[in-house]
Amino acid sequence: MISPEPKKTWHVDILVADGFVLTEVAGIVDAMRIANRVAAFPPFSWTYRSAFAGPVDSSSEVCVKAESFAPKPHADYAFVIGNADPDCPALSVGTQIDRYTFRGAQVFLLAEAASRYIKERGTEGTRMSTHWENSDILRERSSLFDADNAIATEDGLVVTCAGMGATVDVMLAVLRRHISSANLMTVANILLHEKIRDFSTRQPLGGARSSGSGDRELDQCLQIMQANIEDPVPISELVNVLNISSRSLERKFRTHLNTTPNTYYRELRLARANNLLLNTNMSVREVGLACGFPSGFSGLYKGFFGITPFALRKQRRQQATKGTNLGKSDAR
Known part of the structure; x- marks a missing residue:
């Protein structure tokens, strides 16, 4: 642990692009x-920074005023904020990363920014972290990727x-280096952050801990479900593994989650299917198979989301084309 240095001001550059995630900026600031x-x-x-000086809109329609990237940055830390669009080209900031680390x-x-870095720099011989949703996308796009499901992974600078x-956990780890333990605890208490998690803590969907229900059997059941999306485990097998009755498992789901085991498992798999449909080029059939729906996937998807997978893809393509045309119009 680095001794607190109260008389020095530590500067943080926050790199944002249109569509940035407000939750992450708030956690830092x-x-x-x-x-x-x-x-x-x-x-x-x-200081907020972006490729071009001026207002930058978040995905939540909140705007920050940013300065342009610094050719020779003088910050002690830089945070590259994730984006609602995992393929946002503005997340490709390798040159800026090198400028900061060089100094x-x-x-x-964070999240999508980490995914872009992993995609562009590679992960050979190094464990890296990103949000579990982005890990799913990277795995489907490149079978070579195996994410570390820790909340953060440090590799030098x-x-x-x-x-x-x-x-918030990452930022508290930074604060720990520069303020006293008492002040750090006060910050965490004001944020109502009950426990300061270290970088090695597993993400909730990373497999180590799936729920905070406090019910051991339920938490174990959710963990098994999350680890078996492509090949769902029948409820009859789950209760055998948990060594409880089907009625007992039903009661636990009703009490803690207000649903049934089958409904929860199906919605969990449909949510992952939605992520893959929106963010990969996998065919609808491939997405269905990857999420444990060998048949009837389109009907189940429409019943839950109100639109078929094919219609969703078409809608997204039209929106993307419209956005591209607007960009060309603005350029003129």
Whole structure:
């Protein structure tokens, strides 16, 4: 642990692009803002940066005013924020990453930004992290990728992270280096962050812990379901593994999740199918098979989402074409 240095201001650059995830920005900025309030001397400052100076819109329609990328950055840390579009070209910031690390700054890549870095730089010999949804996408697009399901993985000056709510944990780990333990605990308490998780903590869907229900059998059941999406485990086998009755399992699902085991399992698989349909070029049949639906997938999908997989794909293509045409119009 690095000794606190209260008389130094540590600067953080926050790299954003249109469609950035507001949850991640809030996790970074609010942690620093509260640290500045509780510390004897405000230890942190920050700047929003993007490829072009000016307003940048989040996926939540909240806007921040950013300065342009610095040719010679002087920040101590840089955070590259994830994006609602995992294929957003603005997430390709390898040159900026190199500029920061060359000058000794540590760079944190969150969610989709981590995925883009993994895709462009490769993972040979190195474990890297990204959000579990993006891990699914990368695995389907490239069978060579095997994500580390930790909330963050540190590789020298580059840290790949899950992002989303785990951004607070990552930021608290940074704060720990520069403020006292008492102040760190105060920041966590103000954020109502009950436990500061270290980087090695598994993501909730990473396989180590699936639920916070406090019910051991239910948590184990959810873990098995999440680990067996492509080849669903029959409920009759689940109760045998858990050594409980079918009625007992039904009661646990009703009490804690207000649903049935079959309904929960089906919705879990449909949610993953939706992610693959939106973010990969897999055929509808391939998506169905990957999510444990060898037949009847389109009907089940429409019953849940109100649209067929084929219609969804067509709708997305039309939206993408419209966006491209608008961009060309703006350029003129």
